[in-house]
Amino acid sequence: MAGEATKAIDQAELWGGGRSPFSVSYGKMMMWFFLISDALTFGGFLSALAFARHHLEDAWPVTENIFFHFPLTHAHLPLLYVALMTFILIISSVTMVLAVEAGHRMDRKGVVKWMAFTVLGGAIFVGSQAWEWMTFIAGPDGLLSTSADNASLTSNPYGPQLYADFFFFITGFHGTHVLSGVVINLIVLIRSMQGWYDERGHYEMVEKVGLYWHFIDLVWVFVFTFFYLI
Amino acid sequence: MERDDIIEYSLDTHHDEEAGKKIRKKIYFVTVLLSVVTAIEVAMGIIWGKAHIDVDGMGWLTIKSIFIILTLLKAGYIVMVFMHLGDERKSLRNVILIPYVLFIGYLFFILLVESSFIFYVKDVIGWV
Structure with missing residues (x-):
């Protein structure tokens, strides 16, 4: 029962105090801290939007009367196009979580395949947002x-x-996140192809960028509801 | 009971093909759920959107509440399953979620209260 570890852990991977708080690695904890600040x-943004539109309710435009265009028609x-974008982002989130799962099995081919789909989905989303x-x-x-x-x-x-301002700031800030997410995913994809993470012995980097990517999807779920639907 | 004297490390979380199958099954279930909920939201937005409904009536308030509930449902599945927060230690989960939810919940509450007051001052009694 005394404080004995079941498995010896490399000194370099342990936190300063010789423990790992919450049983997570340093990098994962810091990713969560970053995500909390980003979520704030x-x-x-979204609470400011709620504030503005709540007292301008009568003048606030109806979203369906603005966003009714669809490419090539x-x-x-x-x-419908926003719904399609939402769907694409959700699916790319799913391929990301499948990449994380493949990483836990040390299945390099699986990670590469699913990361490639994730990058593709993200790129389509950024392109759609540019069109929007x-x-x-x-x-x-x-x-x-x-x-x-x-x-x-x-x-x-x-x-x-304020309607245009919130549109540009909220979707723009989100789009910047998607763009940087695509770049980070691309880097991790290339490194998985090169076998970096096999050498390291674990695919935790995929899990960490996965957290960021799911967070982007999470934010979009709220933007979709509070900006487009309500 | 969770023993905190055994150092487990998230870098060591590996699983075999058998466990992987189970996890994938869960992922596919959540995928279908998120897609269906999104489809419902869009259909509701098209049929009962602001363009077709009396915004001051109870109907719109109900629709709005349903939108928010469905969104929170989706968010819960994304955070708990996709971001694995449901599989982390309970203490980590609480540290991340509780302060955030309390703070943002209060922020929304106070801003909506103040917003109602501004509406009252400006449009109802016309001070400004």
Whole structure:
């Protein structure tokens, strides 16, 4: 019963005090700390959105009347493209968790396959968001010009200025996260292909970037509800 | 009881093919659940969205509440299953979730209260 370890752990991997708090490695704990601080940022954004739209409720535009475009068609399809983007992000989250699972079995081929799908899904999402921004900026006339009816941080043809500001800040901040997530996933994909993690003896790096990637999906779930649906 | 005198390390979490199958089954279940819930949300948004409903009535409040409940359900599955927080030590789970939920919950509460007051001052009694 005395404090004896079941398994000798390399001194280099133990925390300073000779223990590992919560039984997690240092890197994973720090990833969770980072995610908490990032979640506070997004929590700030979304609560500010709630504050603004709650007292501007009457003037606040109806989302279905703005986001009804779909690439390559002129049909009126409210919310469907955003729903598709949401679905793509959820699926890329699933391929990520499958990569983590493959990593626990030390299955390099599995990790490479699922990480590749994750990178692809993330890239499609970033591209979709760029298209979404372009459509939103163009305004109701659909023309990207320098005229005043384009949406920007200082003008908004759809309604209150705050609506455009929140759109750009929230989806922009989220999109930046997706972009950096794609880059980080790509690095981990290349390193898995090179066999770095087999050499190291564990695939925990996949799990750590996985936490970040799932967090991005988590944020989008809330953005989808609070910005687009409600 | 959880023994804290045995050092387990998350770097050592490996499992075999048998356990992997079980985990994958759970992942696929959550995938289907998240997709179905998202589909329900979108369908509700199209059928009973703000464009088609009396925003001041009880109906919209109900729809809004259902949206928020479904979102929290999705978030719970993502955090507990995809991010493995459900499999971590209970103390880690509490350290991460409890302060965050309390703080953001309070922030939303106080901002909505203040927002209602601003609406009252501006639009109802017209001070500004």
